[in-house]
Amino acid sequence: xxxxxxxxxxxxxSRYRDGDAGAFDVLYGRHKxxxxxxxxxxxxxxxxxxxxxxxVWMNLVRARQGYTVRAKFTTYLYxxxxxxxxxxxxSKRHAAVSLDEExxxxxxxxxxxxxxxxxxxxDVRRQAGExxxxxxxxxxxxxxxFLLQQEGGLSVEEIAEATGVGRETAKSRLRYALAKLRQxxxxxx
Amino acid sequence: MALSGHxxxxxxxxxxxxxxxxxxxxxxxxxxxxxLDAAILAAAHREVGANPRPFSALLRWWQVPVSIAAVVxxxxxxxxxxxxxxxxRLTDPKLGAPAASRREEAPPASAEYPITAPQEPxxxxxxxxxxxxxxxxxxxxxxxxxxxxxPTPARERAEPARQSAPATAESAPPFAAVPAPRPADPASRxxxxxxxxxxxxxxxxxxxxxxxxxxxxxPAADLAKPAAAAAPESGRPAEVDPGTGRVLGExxxxxxxxxxxxxxxxxxxxxxxxxxGQGAAAEEMLAEFKRRFPGHxxxxxxx
Numbered sequence: 184x185x186x187x188x189x190x191x192x193x194x195x196x197s198r199y200r201d202g203d204a205g206a207f208d209v210l211y212g213r214h215k216x217x218x219x220x221x222x223x224x225x226x227x228x229x230x231x232x233x234x235x236x237x238x239v240w241m242n243l244v245r246a247r248q249g250y251t252v253r254a255k256f257t258t259y260l261y262x263x264x265x266x267x268x269x270x271x272x273x274s275k276r277h278a279a280v281s282l283d284e285e286x287x288x289x290x291x292x293x294x295x296x297x298x299x300x301x302x303x304x305x306d307v308r309r310q311a312g313e314x315x316x317x318x319x320x321x322x323x324x325x326x327x328x329f330l331l332q333q334e335g336g337l338s339v340e341e342i343a344e345a346t347g348v349g350r351e352t353a354k355s356r357l358r359y360a361l362a363k364l365r366q367x368x369x370x371x372x
Numbered sequence: 373m374a375l376s377g378h379x380x381x382x383x384x385x386x387x388x389x390x391x392x393x394x395x396x397x398x399x400x401x402x403x404x405x406x407x408l409d410a411a412i413l414a415a416a417h418r419e420v421g422a423n424p425r426p427f428s429a430l431l432r433w434w435q436v437p438v439s440i441a442a443v444v445x446x447x448x449x450x451x452x453x454x455x456x457x458x459x460x461r462l463t464d465p466k467l468g469a470p471a472a473s474r475r476e477e478a479p480p481a482s483a484e485y486p487i488t489a490p491q492e493p494x495x496x497x498x499x500x501x502x503x504x505x506x507x508x509x510x511x512x513x514x515x516x517x518x519x520x521x522x523p524t525p526a527r528e529r530a531e532p533a534r535q536s537a538p539a540t541a542e543s544a545p546p547f548a549a550v551p552a553p554r555p556a557d558p559a560s561r562x563x564x565x566x567x568x569x570x571x572x573x574x575x576x577x578x579x580x581x582x583x584x585x586x587x588x589x590x591p592a593a594d595l596a597k598p599a600a601a602a603a604p605e606s607g608r609p610a611e612v613d614p615g616t617g618r619v620l621g622e623x624x625x626x627x628x629x630x631x632x633x634x635x636x637x638x639x640x641x642x643x644x645x646x647x648x649g650q651g652a653a654a655e656e657m658l659a660e661f662k663r664r665f666p667g668h669x670x671x672x673x674x675x
Contacts, residue, residue: 215404220401237408244412247419311400314395364389
């Protein structure tokens with residue numbers, strides 16, 4: 184979610200809707216990385232990520248005529264990505280882990296991120312690899328909530344809107360995700 | 373909930389962890405392959421080219437100027453319409469407005485509208501009812517309407533003259549209750565048609581009528597004087613004030629009551645005047661008869 188100085192995402196999308204193809208180029212340049220990484224780290228499959236990535240952007244292109252500024256463009260874009268991801272895995276009968284079945288008491292003793300030592304660049308890269316591994320092991324909803332926050336820069340409310348759940352649900356998913364990641368990174372203390 | 377921003381010390385609270393975010397950013401900036409970028413961008417451009425502009429977009433672009441143009445057109449139309457309505461109202465017979473505005477629709481002198489003024493005095497009851505348009509008046513020259521000074525001071529003086537002066541086609545009051553041509557009398561109508569050619573109008577009569585003040589500026593009430601106010605048939609011709617162009621005098625022409633009558637009636641009246649010893653009146657009426665009915669045979673006494 185990098186937004187350079189210049190027209191807002193919403194303005195660019197409106198201009199593209201009205202026929203300005205150049206506006207789409209700018210918009211795509213801003214968000215292609217975040218959407219791709221969201222799909223890649225969410226699906227954990229590069230081929231699937233590429234397929235879904237193309238579908239997401241083509242859905243955006245096709246839906247341009249009906250676009251109206253009702254929310255942040257990133258929320259709109261990541262909702263398209265979320266919907267495409269859900270459709271894909273629904274068709275694959277992918278079983279998602281339900282957050283409601285989580286043992287919340289286990290999170291009471293998770294160390295916070297401030298305890299993770301960052302000693303050298305090498306250690307940072309190793310920690311990043313470990314973090315990606317931990318993200319991949321998160322339950323699907325929690326992983327998605329974390330990725331939407333990191334890649335899309337969405338707030339809890341925006342995550343809720345993008346994923347079609349209530350604010351409290353999104354908040355819980357994000358909290359659990361962070362808690363598990365902190366727990367997994369505790370050895371780097 | 374066990375984790376809270378206060379307890380775990382993270383500045384963003386339990387839903388935000390800057391240290392984890394920093395490590396996550398170190399994980400690399402993976403991006404889509406170049407061929408995917410090219411395919412998506414090409415498709416996006418193609419889509420715009422295939423559907424250049426949706427109608428809604430065009431509407432958004434044009435609705436403001438189109439709205440402004442529509443308002444301007446409607447406003448201009450209203451102004452023009454109100455001006456025309458105002459002119460119509462000014463010329464309304466009930467309001468005694470100028471005759472100038474009627475000139476547009478007033479036909480030229482013809483058999484339908486004899487070139488002479490109504491011969492019968494106009495009674496108040498003969499005024500048109502509200503909403504009933506007065507019979508069309510013969511055209512009044514534009515100069516006579518626009519170039520004349522306001523007739524307010526001369527109104528009183530000119531009023532009797534209007535009632536007695538032999539009006540011509542150009543000076544007939546447009547709002548007077550001119551009797552409609554009588555279709556039941558085709559012979560009389562044919563005679564009028566033959567006598568009402570514009571060429572038959574004496575030049576001096578036209579000049580006199582053109583010199584008159586616009587009749588339309590006179591109130592209708594002025595012209596609605598009862599018949600008793602009409603001048604007696606003295607045979608004395610009306611005079612014109614060269615300064616104001618208004619007709620002086622208070623009488624109607626001797627033949628005014630016979631304007632729509634057949635030639636035989638005229639001749640009978642002429643004979644009657646002679647028998648009554650009103651030779652001047654008889655001569656005046658005979659002269660008018662000859663002007664009106666040049667081809668009609670005259671009795672021996674009148675030749």
